[in-house]
Amino acid sequence: xxxxxxxxxxxxxxxxxxxxxxxxxxxxxxxxxxxxxxxxxxxxxxxxxxxxxxxxxxxxxxxxxxxxxxxxxxxxxxxxxxxxxxxxxxxxxxxxxxxxxxxxxxxxxxxxxxxxxxxxxxxxxxxxxxxxxxxxxxxxxxxxxxxxxxxxxxxxxxxxxxxxxxxxxxx
Amino acid sequence: xxxxxxxxxxxxxxxxxxxxxxxxxxxxxxxxxxxxxxxxxxxxxxxxxxxxxxxxxxxxxxxxxxxxxxxxxxxxxxxxxxxxxxxxxxxxxxxxxxxxxxxxxxxxxxxxxxxxxxxxxxxxxxxxxxxxxxxxxxxxxxxxxxxxxxxxxxxxxxxxxxxxxxxxxxxxxxxxxxxxxxxxxxxxxxxxxxxxxxxxxxxxxxxxxxxxxxxxxxxxxxxxxxxxxxxxxxxxxxxxxxxxxxxxxxxxxxxxxxxxxxxxxxxxxxxxxxxxxxxxx
Numbered sequence: 001x002x003x004x005x006x007x008x009x010x011x012x013x014x015x016x017x018x019x020x021x022x023x024x025x026x027x028x029x030x031x032x033x034x035x036x037x038x039x040x041x042x043x044x045x046x047x048x049x050x051x052x053x054x055x056x057x058x059x060x061x062x063x064x065x066x067x068x069x070x071x072x073x074x075x076x077x078x079x080x081x082x083x084x085x086x087x088x089x090x091x092x093x094x095x096x097x098x099x100x101x102x103x104x105x106x107x108x109x110x111x112x113x114x115x116x117x118x119x120x121x122x123x124x125x126x127x128x129x130x131x132x133x134x135x136x137x138x139x140x141x142x143x144x145x146x147x148x149x150x151x152x153x154x155x156x157x158x159x160x161x162x163x164x165x166x167x168x169x170x171x
Numbered sequence: 172x173x174x175x176x177x178x179x180x181x182x183x184x185x186x187x188x189x190x191x192x193x194x195x196x197x198x199x200x201x202x203x204x205x206x207x208x209x210x211x212x213x214x215x216x217x218x219x220x221x222x223x224x225x226x227x228x229x230x231x232x233x234x235x236x237x238x239x240x241x242x243x244x245x246x247x248x249x250x251x252x253x254x255x256x257x258x259x260x261x262x263x264x265x266x267x268x269x270x271x272x273x274x275x276x277x278x279x280x281x282x283x284x285x286x287x288x289x290x291x292x293x294x295x296x297x298x299x300x301x302x303x304x305x306x307x308x309x310x311x312x313x314x315x316x317x318x319x320x321x322x323x324x325x326x327x328x329x330x331x332x333x334x335x336x337x338x339x340x341x342x343x344x345x346x347x348x349x350x351x352x353x354x355x356x357x358x359x360x361x362x363x364x365x366x367x368x369x370x371x372x373x374x375x376x377x378x379x380x381x382x383x384x385x386x387x388x389x390x391x392x393x394x395x396x397x398x399x400x401x402x403x404x405x406x407x408x409x410x411x412x413x414x415x416x417x418x419x420x421x422x423x424x425x426x427x428x429x430x431x432x433x434x435x436x437x438x439x440x441x442x443x444x445x446x447x448x449x450x451x452x
Contacts, residue, residue: 023219023301024226033372034303052181060188068215070302071335071343074208075195082188086181115303122304125196129350130304134371138303
């Protein structure tokens with residue numbers, strides 16, 4: 001029996017919340033033909049708070065759930081998001097008491113990198129017409145939106161992970 | 172030492188997840204869109220449909236408000252344009268009554284309006300694409316309405332796209348501006364054929380394989396060619412020619428077309444219950 005306030009119950013709840021936002025609210029937030037990507041945001045924020053392990057796991061879970069609703073090959077977002085979550089965790093995960101703006105800047109950079117990586121991997125897998133000048137517009141829009149939403153996402157993920165036992169040293 | 176071991180363990184997890192993703196991608200791509208992945212996706216979409224509808228009911232008024240803010244200038248200009256149009260139309264109404272009767276007779280005689288002999292299902296667009304990398308919309312009808320993968324989707328103005336995924340309650344439509352979209356077209360004045368392909372949101376569609384000698388006029392309507400093996404029935408209007416030029420030494424004309432349908436404001440669409448196999452040329 002899983003208690004309701006353990007991460008095991010809260011993490012899926014946050015994942016579902018982000019999915020609902022991604023699939024419904026974001027329809028209406030389009031600028032220059034591009035919208036935010038909160039599933040990517042979830043991977044980034046999880047990496048910031050929980051380190052590489054949590055970042056990679058969150059990224060994979062968020063990506064595979066999002067892939068269910070896309071026409072691009074299944075697993076593509078999962079691949080990209082878990083790499084992004086892992087990388088962010090490695091760079092940022094160790095910083096415990098950062099200034100408030102550091103996660104925001106990290107989110108911007110990581111989101112831009114995530115979009116570019118996605119387009120790159122998708123092109124390798126055979127999706128046509130993604131690497132165009134418009135790609136940089138998309139990356140910038142996603143980066144800015146995600147950076148703006150980062151403070152809220154950080155709180156949600158911190159809440160979801162609260163109560164998680166600290167990572168063991170495996171030594 | 173402990174730190175070193177920990178990072179090795181993390182790296183192992185990353186490699187595991189990456190390999191899993193690549194396996195899933197491979198299974199999906201090689202599987203040709205059928206099988207297990209397909210049914211998992213269908214299940215997920217059906218399960219999510221009620222959540223989406225409920226959330227949309229809450230969000231739509233707010234979203235329209237913000238959408239209006241972003242497009243304020245556009246809406247204002249459109250308002251002025253529509254007023255002008257209305258005035259012009261008022262003047263034309265009397266004159267057009269007679270022409271309308273003639274047109275109706277003519278259409279009845281020649282069956283000019285496209286695809287009127289095909290069964291169709293009307294549906295409402297309930298969502299746009301959740302990704303920045305695909306041009307799709309979702310409609311609120313699915314398998315029970317007879318919709319199948321590959322069926323063409325139109326509005327009164329012309330071609331919208333084709334169905335690429337269907338579940339019990341939803342169908343996903345690939346818009347003709349998506350980079351992976353191709354359609355065989357015929358130029359209405361010369362009858363020459365070519366292939367138009369999507370080029371991203373709000374970008375005109377380039378047309379390949381149009382002969383250098385063909386005379387292409389700006390604003391001319393192009394329709395689906397419906398040649399054998401085509402994925403669309405013939406004579407559905409696709410777009411209007413935006414530009415046409417011949418580069419020296421080129422073997423084909425550089426023709427671009429604009430879609431006839433305003434793809435940013437789809438509300439109701441019709442799915443034509445037509446499949447390439449069901450009506451051989």
